Amino acid sequence: MLLEFFSFLRELASFFVYIFSPTILPGVLVTVVGSATPIALAATGELVVERSGVLNLGVEGMMIIGAVVAFGVSLGTGNPYLGALAGGFAGIGTALLFGFFTVYLASNQVATGLALTLLGLGLAGLIGESFVGTPGVRLEAITIPVLSSIPFIGPALFDRDILVYLSFAIVAGVSYTMFKTRVGLILRATGENAEAAHALGRNVRLIRMGAVAFGGLCAGLGGAYLSLVLTAQWTEGMSAGRGWIALAIVVFATWLPWRALAGAYLFGGVIILQLHAQAYGLSIPSQAMNMLPYIATIVALVLLSRNQAVMRRNTPAALGRAFVPDR
């Protein structure tokens, strides 16, 4: 038993040596960025939504709708850019449905978010039925000269498709807007104390709808990444819990955009590591490997949530509470 354990440890060590060898590592980094990007997009969008005081548990549903619409439109038009755009708009559409119910009808946010996920998964399965097995149109990389020839990180970060670049731009833009502009201040005020924001003459419901729509756009683009870049084909349930991982990352990041990006890369790394470990032939059942991202999510949540001081300082105070203007 002990001997087996030691031989396993040796196997694990040689796997890590293999992963970090100069011939393999650049390729690994490229795939890490690919696996992190959809999660980063969805998490950043949800972060904005939650900062406005709305909890949208429908990220998984919006992502998968984005994925199927992006796939279908790029297949139909032959233009993956139109596909990505359509995926984003599909995300907005589903988000507005959620927003109308939670913001204007003050329905329960948790339950409505679940409804959005269930509806999204069902609808995407229905729309995508005819796409199963059809090869899709891939979103090609746009190589940035000079930067892309930096060893290791060059190919991973600067020889990518537009959505990877966009994910960085969105994180930077959200971070700047949220903490350096008036719009960001109003958004955060709405999430901290909707009654006060209303009393100051802010249209709380409109602000929240805007945030929800932005969240839908980001989740839709994240979904588009899945079906246009990561696999370039449609399979049912291809979001595979990434929307839920994005939700966990928002908590993990204590509602700060750059930390959300870091969290997405951490999880992207975990997902890629287990894929490489399976390909390498580590003697662990593949199912145990597939569990890793989900286990990592739980561990991350536990590690962060136990620190109550940090949580209390950063959690939007009005998160999850419906706001009904009295006049």
Add this chain to the structure above:
Amino acid sequence: MQLELVKRDAPSSKMLVAAPFMALGLTVLTSGVMFAVMGFNPVAALYEYFIAPLTELWSVYELLLKAGPLILIALGLAVCYRANIWNIGAEGQFTMGAIFGSIPPILFPEWTSWATLPLMLILGMVGGALYGGIPAFLKVKFRANEILTSLMLAYIALLILDYLVRGPWRDPGGFNFPESRNFSDEQSLATLEGSRLHVGILIAFAAVPVMWFFMSRTLAGHAFKVVGEAPRAARFAGFSSKVLTYAALMFSGALAGLAGIMEVAGPIGELRPTISPGYGFTAIIVAFLGRLNPWGIMLAGLLLSLSYLGGEAAQITLGLSDKMARVVQGMLLFFVLGCDTLVRYHVRLKPNPKVASTPTASEAADAA
């Protein structure tokens, strides 16, 4: 136009009953439109969905068969949701119940006695309860959000099941198919002559009045409601939210686990990689459509079971995708939650006051 919500003095009892029916009506209407858009005769499709499964005896049996697990799981979920605890990992607890309950028939296939089946059911409940206890522990001990942990655990449970039936629990004489050995008669629930309907369905339906009595006539049932609706009052009353968190999650886990082992020891008769068509998730819809009330859950469970059957029937007779059933189910939950607003609020449409009273800047500029 502006949408205005005016809080009612007290929840409307008329709307409380009417809202689920309004939601159902809206769902039927919307799905009819969708059928038409997809090129099907909406009347024929709706008939296949909601009426046809009720016209033959065997499909009524199937209706009850699918309603059983939905009702059982939703009864447990309702306790959680009453206490404001968001267990959405019932699919995982269902799976873990099936795994635990299958220990006797798979690891001790030769041991067959009158006690085998009861032990399997008890182990199923234990498995579900323990698995539901994990998010409870993480919530109480570390304040980790149970929505996310319970869902992540559902993914993990499905992978554990997959590992077992492809690995150590695979039937040695099963030609390498990912299936466990078949359960013998002593390891299976007795079925009604000529149907797949098994005694477990009686347990599910018997649980309805029991849960109604528990939730509305006992102090413990009351405690769940108080801690959900008025946590401060619950603290003053001396109800421990920690104990209630464990109780709610482990209890709903136990019911989901029971549903899981009854599915495996009933219609399926062995362990497989897939043992549920999403019962654990559909039960969330059942719980809300039934307004978290056991009798309502019974009706809602039957209705959602009907949607599964209708989906299958419409696929066979009309060639309509069976994926449509999940769309109908998701839509139903949306409408239920929207119509719930009518219980607590008067909903009015009002002309936008600003537009009506003062000209906007551009209009003023035009006038000048």
